Amino acid sequence: MLWEPVMAKESAEVTRQRILQQCLPLFADAGFDRVSMRQVAAATELTTAALYYHFPDKEQLFLAVVEDCFSQRVVPLLPDPQTSEPDPWLRLEAFISAFVALLVNVPSFQRLMQWLALDRDETRAHQMTERLFEPFFRSVADLLPVTLSDEERHMLTVSVMGLMVFPFETQVARQWLPGYQPPAEATAQLVKHILKLLKAGVM
Amino acid sequence: MLWEPVMAKESAEVTRQRILQQCLPLFADAGFDRVSMRQVAAATELTTAALYYHFPDKEQLFLAVVEDCFSQRVVPLLPDPQTSEPDPWLRLEAFISAFVALLVNVPSFQRLMQWLALDRDETRAHQMTERLFEPFFRSVADLLPVTLSDEERHMLTVSVMGLMVFPFETQVARQWLPGYQPPAEATAQLVKHILKLLKAGVM
DNA sequence: GTCTATACGTGGATAGAC
DNA sequence: GTCTATCCACGTATAGAC
Numbered sequence: 001m002l003w004e005p006v007m008a009k010e011s012a013e014v015t016r017q018r019i020l021q022q023c024l025p026l027f028a029d030a031g032f033d034r035v036s037m038r039q040v041a042a043a044t045e046l047t048t049a050a051l052y053y054h055f056p057d058k059e060q061l062f063l064a065v066v067e068d069c070f071s072q073r074v075v076p077l078l079p080d081p082q083t084s085e086p087d088p089w090l091r092l093e094a095f096i097s098a099f100v101a102l103l104v105n106v107p108s109f110q111r112l113m114q115w116l117a118l119d120r121d122e123t124r125a126h127q128m129t130e131r132l133f134e135p136f137f138r139s140v141a142d143l144l145p146v147t148l149s150d151e152e153r154h155m156l157t158v159s160v161m162g163l164m165v166f167p168f169e170t171q172v173a174r175q176w177l178p179g180y181q182p183p184a185e186a187t188a189q190l191v192k193h194i195l196k197l198l199k200a201g202v203m
Numbered sequence: 204m205l206w207e208p209v210m211a212k213e214s215a216e217v218t219r220q221r222i223l224q225q226c227l228p229l230f231a232d233a234g235f236d237r238v239s240m241r242q243v244a245a246a247t248e249l250t251t252a253a254l255y256y257h258f259p260d261k262e263q264l265f266l267a268v269v270e271d272c273f274s275q276r277v278v279p280l281l282p283d284p285q286t287s288e289p290d291p292w293l294r295l296e297a298f299i300s301a302f303v304a305l306l307v308n309v310p311s312f313q314r315l316m317q318w319l320a321l322d323r324d325e326t327r328a329h330q331m332t333e334r335l336f337e338p339f340f341r342s343v344a345d346l347l348p349v350t351l352s353d354e355e356r357h358m359l360t361v362s363v364m365g366l367m368v369f370p371f372e373t374q375v376a377r378q379w380l381p382g383y384q385p386p387a388e389a390t391a392q393l394v395k396h397i398l399k400l401l402k403a404g405v406m
Numbered sequence: 407g408t409c410t411a412t413a414c415g416t417g418g419a420t421a422g423a424c
Numbered sequence: 425g426t427c428t429a430t431c432c433a434c435g436t437a438t439a440g441a442c
Contacts, residue, residue: 012407031321033236036435050408052437089406114321117372118234118314125375133376145406151389154382155396156405158370166365167358169320169372172328173336179357186354193358201404202359203292203348215425239417253426255419 016054020068028108031115070132078139092143103168104184110168163194219257222247223271231311234318273335281342295346306371307387313371366397
């Protein structure tokens with residue numbers, strides 16, 4: 001009888017994780033506003049009341065989904081300065097290749113970030129930046145040449161991220177335009193294109 | 204008495220335009236779902252019923268706002284192959300400079316595009332691409348060197364657009380990071396940064 | 407922990423008068 | 425053309441039983 005409360009607690013944690021996993025694609029596809037708690041309940045095969053046992057409200061559920069996705073998918077990707085490639089250029093190559101692969105393989109992650117970027121709530125944005133985005137941003141910035149000023153490094157970091165992310169953000173709108181290749185089927189070309197641009201420009 | 208129907212028709216057109224102008228910032232800030240017809244009514248000092256006289260439903264109102272904003276702001280910006288700078292590189296410079304200026308001066312336009320990119324409705328996306336996005340995309344593509352293949356040209360066009368747009372898309376999240384400068388106050392640096400990157404790379 | 411049942415607000419949209 | 429008044433669907437969230 002003594003282990004019962006422990007079992008119960010563990011089971012709650014399992015359910016919580018299951019909820020986070022299963023409603024990630026919902027939020028990623030449709031965004032916060034177009035996903036109802038009823039839909040989440042249907043997807044997880046629970047009732048809305050059960051959801052409110054695990055999360056205080058819809059917003060906290062959503063934020064938990066974001067945090068969970070980010071730490072599962074992105075954090076393991078960040079290059080460890082200890083063990084990684086010593087050549088800075090090869091290190092950047094490896095990271096860009098890995099991150100683009102993530103965008104291809106986990107479309108939910110990419111969409112979720114895209115929704116998040118539109119959030120105007122300052123408090124929430126600050127919290128997200130501090131806990132999730134900043135470590136990521138610093139890791140990318142650390143891959144760049146040491147000679148840059150703070151401002152230059154910041155701008156270049158944004159450019160590198162933009163070159164990777166923007167093709168995915170604009171997929172839907174571009175699919176009917178001449179020369180379009182789906183990122184998923186032209187990953188290698190995309191990576192090569194970005195690296196060439198960074199190395200030597202294109203004009 | 205004969206001119207009365209004409210007057211009435213004109214007045215309706217004026218009201219329609221006023222509605223489009225006045226609810227642009229609402230949709231740009233909050234997105235389609237977080238703007239109610241009641242809010243639009245308040246902003247335009249009309250009633251919801253009056254709005255439904257001018258537009259069949261909320262979606263058509265939103266799409267009209269997008270079309271109006273795009274043709275007002277972007278179309279006049281597209282370089283005319285006839286009259287513009289003959290040197291291809293200077294032509295690209297001029298366009299990038301003008302487009303970044305647009306993003307700074309009309310934040311509503313930038314936000315609206317960002318919301319639009321998340322729309323998953325294929326029909327709507329196709330229509331938007333055909334009527335608005337494609338002419339714009341072609342204009343940018345035409346600024347690039349003639350030697351590129353279709354696929355290369357497409358990828359490079361996306362990269363150029365991403366380098367311009369992504370800094371604005373990520374403003375909110377980046378404001379607490381080292382080296383951050385608001386795009387509005389560092390427009391010149393941003394343009395120079397992009398041009399340098401395109402011309403010669405950075406690594 | 408999960409259920410049934412329900413309270414309560416808000417949103418899109420329309421009818422019909424003026 | 426614009427109004428007042430209203431319908432109805434759907435959303436979040438909770439109370440209370442099991």
